[in-house]
Each structure stands twice: as C-alpha cells, then as structure tokens.
Amino acid sequence: MNNMKKDLHPTPFNKEFRWNAWKEIQPLVPEQGWVWQNVRSGEAGGKIWVEQQIYYDMLYTFRLGALSPYSKGLLDGKLLGTKCPKCGDITFPPRVNCWNLDCDLEITNWVEMPKKGILHAWTICGFSAKSALKKLPFVLAYVLIGESKTAIANILHISEPWHTETNMPVVVKIVPVEDRVGNLIDFWFEPDPSWKPGPMTSEKERIKELCDPVYKWVATLR
Amino acid sequence: MPEQQRVFIAGGTTTPFDYPLNLQIEEMTANCIKQLYHDVPEFHLRDVRDHGMVVYSHFSVHFSHQLTAYWILHDHLGLVGVPHFRIDNGGNTGGSALYAAYALVRAGLADVVPVIGYELMGSVSQSKGSEFIAIASDTRYEAMLGANYTNYYAGLARVFMEKHNVTEEEFAEIAVKNKNNAMATGEKTQHFRKVGKKLTVDDIMNSRLIAYPLKKFDCCFMSEGAAVVLVTNEKFAKQYSPDHSVEIAGAGLSSCTIRAGDRYNFPGWTQRYGKGYPGLGEFGACRHAAEIAYKMADIPWKDSYKHLDVAEVHDAFSSSEAQIYNALGWCESIPVKDFINDKLPMMEGEIPTNPGGGLIGYGHPVGATGLMSTIECYYQLTGLIPREHRSTENEVKDAEVGLINSHAGTGTSISNFVLRRI
Secondary structure, X not given: OOOOOOOOOOOOOHHHOOXXXXXXXXXXXXXXXXXXXXXXXXXXXXXXXXXXXXEEOOOOOOOOHHHHHHHHHXXXXXXXXXXXXXXXXXXXXXXXXXXXXXXXXXXXXXXXXXOEEEEEEEEEEOOOOHHHHHHXXXXXXXXXXXXXOOEEEEEEOOOOXXXXXXXXXXXXXXXXXXXXXXXXXXXXXXXXXXXXXXXXXXXXXXXXXXXHHHHXXXXXXX | OOXXXXXXXXXXXXXXXXXXXXXXXXXXXXXXHHHHHHHOOOOOHHHHHHHEOEEEEOOOHHHHOOOOOHHHHHHHOOOOOOOEEEEOXXXXXXXXXXXXXXXXXXXXXXXXXXXXXXXOOOOOOHHHHHHHHHOOOOOOOOHHHOOOHHHHHHHHHHHHHHHHOOOHHHHHHHHHHHHHHHHHHOOOOHHHHHOOOOOOHHHHHHOOEEEOOEEHHHEOOEOEEEEEEEEEOHHHHHHHOOOOOEEEEEEEEEEOOOOHHHOOOOHHHHHHHOOOOOOOOOXXXXXXXXXXXXXXXXXXOOOXXXXXXXXXXXXXXXXXXXXHHHHOOOOOOOOHHHHHHOOOOOOOOOOOEOOOOHHXXXXXXXXXXXXXHHHHHHHHHOOOHHHHOOOHXXXXXXXXXXXXXXXXXXXXXXXXXXXXXX
C-alpha cells in the first residue's frame, strides 16, 4: 500500500483566490440574520396557542473545487464529463474520482461530451417546486449522453409533452452566453430534429387529458 | 467485553400525524413516553438511565429551525449523563435509527434503547418544504431543475410500468388500499383526520396530476408527528412485556446512488447482480437489504411473502410500494401486475401490506415514519390491534412474522427488518 501513488486533488491557499468580487452581490441580497416578522394567538381545544413567524435569510456559496471544469465548461458552452484513465468508464455528470473500487479512487480526466443522447426515463410534471411552476407541464428526462455510463436529469422541451417516448434521440441546447451560470440550468434537451413522434396511444391520450387542467391552472398564475 | 444479545421490541406508540400538528417537539415526545408508561407499566426511563442509551431519529434541521434539536428533548425527558445521538438517513431515518438501536443492544453496549423519532414540517410553506426535501437530492445536478422528489419517483415509476406492464389503475389500487386501511386505524392517521372517508380508484384517477403516473392521492402528504419504539434485550423484554414482545429476527440495511441516473452500470451493482441492474426501475438497496434480513431470519428469497404474515412498507408513493413488492422478492413466481390484481397485498390477501395505512394513509413525518411502520407491525404481531385501532377491519389475525421497510432518497438508503412474535 505504501508504494501506491498519492495523487490527490490540490488544495490551494486562500490567498491564491480573488474573493473581493463577491462583495458586489451583498447589496442585492442583504443578510440580516433572524428577523422578527409576526406573532398571533388564539384558543383551540380549551388551550391558548401562539404562532410566531421568523424570517431567517441565507446566501449559499457553492465552491466547486475539483468540479470547477464542469461548471466552466458550461460557461463556455461545453458539456464536460470525466473518464477514468484506468478502467475507461465515462460519466456525465462527472465524478472526479473513479467509482470503481478496483481503480483506487483514481483521479479522472475531463472529456468533452457530444451534445446528443438517448432518453431513457421520463415523467410529465404537473406540479413542481415554486421556481418551476410557470413552466408546467414540463418533461423531466434522464438522458444518456454519448458514451456516458450514467444518465443525467434535465428538462426536455417538447411542444406536446405526451409525445415523449422512451429511447427517443435528443439533442442538448445551451442558453445564450450572457445567461449562463455554470449550472445544470444552462442547458436543456430537445427532440433530435430527425425524430418524429409515433402515433397517439391510449397512454398519450391519458397524459394529454391529465395535462389539460395543468395548462389552465398555469394560465391563472400571476 | 460485552456479549452479543438477542434484540426485542417491547412497546411503541405514536402521536397523531397531521399537518400542522400544532405541538412542540418536547410535548410530542413526552406524550409518547407517558403513553408508554401507561401501555407498558413496568417500563421506566430510570432503566434507560441505568442500562441504556437513546437514539433520536430526525431528518431535517431545516424543518426544525434548530441544530441538534434532540438535545432539547433529552434533558426535557429528565435525562442527563445518558448517551444520546441522532440518526439522519433521509426517508430511511426511522429504519436506520432502529438499526442503530438494534446494533447497540445486539453488541451488548446497551440493554434498553428507546428510539425517539419526530419531524416538524409545517414550519415553512408547503412549497418551501418540498424544496427542503428536494435538497436531499444532489443539489449540483438535480434540485436546480425545480423538480422535487415526486417528479423523480414518477420517472422511476414510468420505467417500472414499461418494464412490468403495470398500469396507473394498478398503482391506484395500492393507494386506495392504504387510505382505506387508515380509516380503520383511526384518528391517529392523517387520512382519517384530513379526509375522513374511504376513497375509490376513481377518486385517485381523477385527482390532479403531480407527475405522470402519479396523481395527488397516489402520494403521501407532508406531516408532523413523533413516535417511540422501545428496543430491549431479552431480560427487559420479559420484564416489560412478557406477552407483547417481538424479536428483531433479521435486520438489513443497504445503499444505492444518490442520483437515480447513476444506476445502469455502477460497478458495485454489476459485480453483485449483473449488468443493467437495478437501472431506474428497481430498488437495488431494497433487494440487498431484504436478502440480508431474510438470511438472518431464515426466510428464503423466492416467494418470501409466503413466509411473512404482514408487512409495513415505505409507500411514499403508490408506485413505490409496487416497486418494493418486486425488490422484496415477492414477485419471483407471480408478476407484480398479477400480485396486485389477485389482491395479495390487500387485507384479504396472502400478505396484507400496510394494514396500518402506510405513509399514504397514516402520514410521513420523516423521522417518525419508519418507527410508525415498526409500531404498526408490532401491534399486529402482538394482538394489540383491538386496543390500538378504531376498528379491527385491518387486523391480521394470528400474525407471527412481519416485515418492516424504510426507504430514503430515490432508493438511496433502504432498511428491511423481520419481526417475529415470541
């Protein structure tokens, strides 16, 4: 074991980073800690009750470390996955050490992934987290990109979501450079232009029927 | 060195589950312990002080707006100088806390270990709550999409439908079963408190789309509540509950990837079960944990349900219950579709599953959930249903062997236990 090569991810000193630029965000998202907002009381079941509302703000900083090339890749309009130099396994999303126990956590190499893949799993969402409500109904898809041994989740843009089909070919689209944030939301899937949906099936009809009230509900939002 | 001991459950109880429950965590817990004092008069926390430890089961500090909330509970219960720690393992927090208590007693490090679980989820808006749960998915690659766990599970369910030819209606049958079982369990269950009537397959099918194939009533709801399970060695089980104890005859805990998309070719699974397994449609950790638990309890893998009388499983969604049937080895000789249509998991079937109502009927206050499943299974095996439930409609008469299942992430951590009446 002692003669095993110690090939670690580097840990630079803080002085090598340029932190100051972050201060620009602070006036936009002021952090005030615990903020008292509200209190009310009443009576139920013969007992008094009190409710307090307290707002607590927090701004997270994700320091991407060894994953930074993935994020930088998105900023540059590229999908970067990883490949193990020992076993050759490619994964996207990336794994900065190999997942194969026999490869002894070998540090992987970055490889550019093609902007196309095969849709393996999907659902049509009729409800979601708050940030995505107005996009409903949307398709959440797991796609195998290129030769990746893992599938990545993202949104499939398709005009009639009920036509989504397992194993359909999809392409990756990337948002314009000025909108990129180096995150998953920088890209989405679309059906490959050569793909044509199959005929309506009873399942497609059912999904279409389930989507109808969702379209109507979303139209009433704000 | 302490000696290995057999492990028993000598009692257990829950608060009602509801959303919100309008209680603080110390009163929920104190209520549970006082209820135990009533139900198991020989038990006292003094024994925990002298011979035990406490394992706390709590998922999210985001919900509790408090780090180490169990520190509040521990001294509130009058305990100082007694070892305590908290388990968090996503939705499998309850099962994992039970596993920890099992390990402590098994190893001879403690003789009386109450497992105390709780969750407050109504402290934030429901949509914020969904986001809090979604940050148990990989925030770098999944949560950012604005999807939540229902969306992920629906994608898994659709793969399972395609692979096993299962329909939406068959999932709905499972949801109806669990909601209606909860009506017999009574006022502790969220379905009884919130909806208060039996539902039909049409009610499920006509409820709003959450993510295909799941509609509103295919899903468990956000809940609050607490539960306590009393884990002991043989000596204390005989002292506390000579007629109402069960042995933990098998305990299995296993794991799978955080991201469901990483399950096609994971070297660890390929080496164990061959290429392509579990994929997105199957729960590899459930299968593995079941294999371990069955082996300890001397239950064969194939058609294992024939060796079990009752099961309480983690039906966060109706579809996941069907996936769990398969992952428990119940559908080796009968396709999962027929397993449902032939009513094997219904009250009148060969392996009544979630007679207590499950998460869909009883509720899912995460840290308390796996303990609720344990307690419902314990009541069935000890003949306590007439005492504990509103009606005996959901009693499995003369049940001797039970299974409990607790489930996290998109199948990321799963525990299975075999309980045996003594």
